Amino acid sequence: MRPRFAAAVALTATAAIALTGCTKKNETDTAGGTDAGSKTYKVAFVPKLQGVPYFEAMNAGGKEAAAALGNVEWLYQGPTQADAAAQADIVRSYIQQKVDALIVAPNDPDSMAPLLQQAKDAGIHVATADTDAPSSVREVFVNQATAEGIGQGLTDALLKAMGGKGKYAIVSCGQTAENLNSWIEVQKAYTKEKYPEAQIVDIVYAGEDQAKATQMATDLMNAHPDLTGLVGECTSSAPGVAQAVKDAGKIGKVFTVGLGTPQAMKPYLQDKSSTAAILWDVENLGYLTAWAGAQIAQGKPFAATNNVSSELSAVEYTEADKMLLLGPALAITDQNVDQFNY
Amino acid sequence: MSVTTAEKPAVRTTKVLPSPVTGQEIVLVGVIAILWVALWVSTPAFMTAGSIQPLLVATAPVALVGVGMTIVIITGGIDVSVGAAIMVCSVLTAKLLVDAEVNLGVAVIVSVAAGGLLGLVNGVLIAYGRVHAIIITFGTANLFLFLGLQIFGSGTVNGIPGTLAFFGRGQDGRTFGVPHAFLITLLITAAAWWYLRHTAGGRHFFAIGGDAQAARLAGVRVQRRVLLAYVLTGLLVGLASCFVIAQGTSTLDQSVGSGKELAVIAAVVIGGTSxxxxxxxxxxxxxxxxxxxxxxxxxxxxxxxxxxxxxxVGIFIIVAVGADLLRARARRSR
Structure with missing residues (x-):
């Protein structure tokens, strides 16, 4: 009796969740366009998830831009987990609020595309930032760095520490994360081309789990006793690989680099278990995102080179792929880590 | 409940306990042994201290929460809130370590107490609310998640000091080569094994899971026992959270504990618990x-x-459940 009851209850719960998910879908077809006339433009940004330092730093930059520009109201809300459905609900609510510009860092670019179409139909200017939805109606993509910039930055920083040769492995996160995979492709090609004596021996996927990333890095060091380098491809595996090297007592023998946020990487940069964190100035990315939102809300076109602020005096725009590029990737080391408060 | 005939009570008393180890355990020891030998020959360093020690450390939190989960599942319940509870205990403890710079003892006590409190919430609702455990713990999982995110604020916890290194993967986490986290887990498992097997209170959990109504009529205080099962799980979640912090990095983010409930339930099911x-x-x-x-x-x-x-892991779960069903069928036909 009991297990059958449990199964029935579980089914009912699932069905209820599925139903509530569906009923919300078709509520927002009627909104009309209202972007003209108002002096203050509402620019909304929906991150992949909120509460993590990365997107909170973007939020800080966005707020700063709104204050500097004067005619922008910056709105920021994201799901508490990197979940495409929860993110879609927030996007729909912004469509209903009839914001002037809606910028999304999509968790799932494919499922976000029809929602962006809905927003456009409602007269809202749409854009993407941080992660693109290439096959959507977005007017601009605010790109933090090119895949080449990041992949080459990671490879150069690691191989410099490894002396230009040796075996290294990559601990990545989501196996289907498109941006991570595009960086890995660059790392593979660039290593082969520029460092013929270096070799990537394995690429493993730990999800967003720090402890798992650390354990996998430990296993990789055991699997390849001659390993001298590790790359943590995302913000949870970057400190993970460094921790593994530290725990194994291999600081100075195995070098690590990673895509980590400065404050999280600070202890590892200081004890040398991590050589460098490759990132970009996230606050500036937020600033540029808010600025771009204000531009499209006002219907202003982008120039080939844009003077956004004193720190962002020459932001390049490419018309072919409608992309604003923040600039080259940034290497964070124990020397400059204190400049960043996120 | 099996019907005992009045004619042969004397025979029953000599073999009232099940055998000390179940068939499933012997099979698992065999599978692990074969796997380790296979890995020993086919990898350069699997059978070295540098590989086995971290493996045991990584096993500890799941196995430790698994002790509580096993008792819960024996009573016929389940606790799907342990992942979220780990998140609450971890972030609370990590914040204390960073902001108040508490020592190891205080950190463990706070974490265990917090876990016990969360377990008490589950236990009271399930034992006295009389709603099925999966619904209650599904609800509390979301409440705990909210609570954990509130404690996180909007950001990760950075710069966690090495106070808990005693439970960690590094040099400080071992004595004579044995990782403390695993040793503690082993001792608690042994104590739980003895308690479940050799005390009346321990046997009551099985009676409840077999038939709660019959257990009640036989004088078992069902509600108290069920409450205890969830509180015990909570306490172990608290201790496991200290292990989780120790084997993570100096940063704690919102993904901590996520999906751990499934890892724990998988371990319990693979371990042969029905x-x-x-x-x-x-x-x-x-x-x-x-x-x-x-x-x-x-x-x-x-x-x-x-x-x-x-x-x-998927194959193991299916094989384990299949074996359990076959055993149940064999018992019925006997």
């Missing part, structure tokens, strides 16, 4: 957790594709 209640073993759970972690490490050390370990 998901329908009434039968199970904490020793099996420890072996189940060890098998899952050995497979994960083995897959990485062999250079195989990471998602293969999910495939293997």
């Amino acid at each position: 998901i329908m209640g009434g039968r199970g073993s904490v020793l099996g759970t420890l072996l189940g957790a060890l098998l899952v972690q050995s497979v994960a490490s083995g897959v990485t050390q062999l250079g195989w594709s990471s998602q293969l370990s999910d495939l293997f």
